[in-house]
Amino acid sequence: MQRYFVEKEQFEHDKVRVLGEDARHIGKVMRGRPGDQIIVCDGAGRVALAELESIEQGEVLAGVLEELEDRSEARVRVSIAQSLPKGDKLETVIQKCTEIGAHAFVPFLSERTVVQYDAKKEEKRLQRWSKIAKEAAEQSHRSRIPELSQPLTYRQLLQSFERYDLVLFCYEKEDAKQLRDLVRPFAESCAEGASSVLVVVGPEGGFTEKEAETAAAAGASITGLGRRILRAETAGMTALACILYEAGEMGGV
Structure with missing residues (x-):
């Protein structure tokens, strides 16, 4: 219907x-x-x-x-912070992550972002992103449209970390801690109530070592996403699906 x-x-x-x-x-x-x-x-x-x-x-x-009854929204509110990628890749991220169950999207600028930021153009893009989120929410039978923030600077992004229960900073050079190691105990600890997670994904060239260090200092958990290097537009979808699975929102336990 x-x-x-x-x-x-x-x-x-x-x-x-x-x-x-x-x-x-x-x-x-x-x-x-x-x-x-x-x-x-x-x-x-x-x-x-x-x-x-x-x-x-x-x-x-x-x-x-x-x-x-509103039964389509995930108990775990997962927001995707995506460094602005080239072309229309962010549109793909917004569409697919909305279908999967993302709570919000936070575009931001990082050191290796190649997109030239223009506030006037971004306002038009924000309107288009909002329309894509709305249509994807309708298609996937959600009861809420994910929130979309104005693009943040990297410093503003770091300052926002304190608003979340868990911040996962996806870094391809991280080998020791993988996503499951961080998400599974977190999902078990918040099984009885709502919680918020921020997934931070870099641009096509990834994050610099300094950015990873400042993110960790701001409270983020640095995590890898497996042995394979994912594209910028794929990483957020992968992390989101894994988190919701571990939280029991996609058949997990």
Whole structure:
């Protein structure tokens, strides 16, 4: 069943209004008719089954039939901090990690980032990234859209570490500590409550040794991701899936 995200204010008692592009999608693409049913989410945990009542240009009115249980969101909130990669690679990261279950995305600039940062262009890119996250959340039947922050400097990223219960800094030169060694005991210790994890992934050229040292000093756990070197756009997806598996969110124990 088709799923749409709306603002909280679009819920009005036992009615909900779907506006703009989503309304046009219902009317033009899905060829919706009164009596058809959709699922509507407010992005904050409310999920409802609704029946279409009227379809106008740019606005669809539906009646709420039933409040549904929110069961699609992971108990462990995993955010992906990704150093800005070249081209559209970050779009792939956002799309696929949203499907897997990422809680938020934190783009940042590191020493080997090759993308030339332009605040005006990044604002447009942020809008596109948000749209990709929304569409991926709808496709994967999530009840929340992952948060997207403005790109941070490396120093700002380090300062944010204190907000998380665990920070995993993915570093290809780390051999002693691998992801499972850090995630499994953490998942066991937080089995009874929600927790937050930040996965930090470098650019195409990886992190410098100095960056790894400053990350460790700021509280991050330096970790490897196995014997193979992963692409920048692959590392975050791999770490996310492993963390959610160990936390029991993907069939783990």
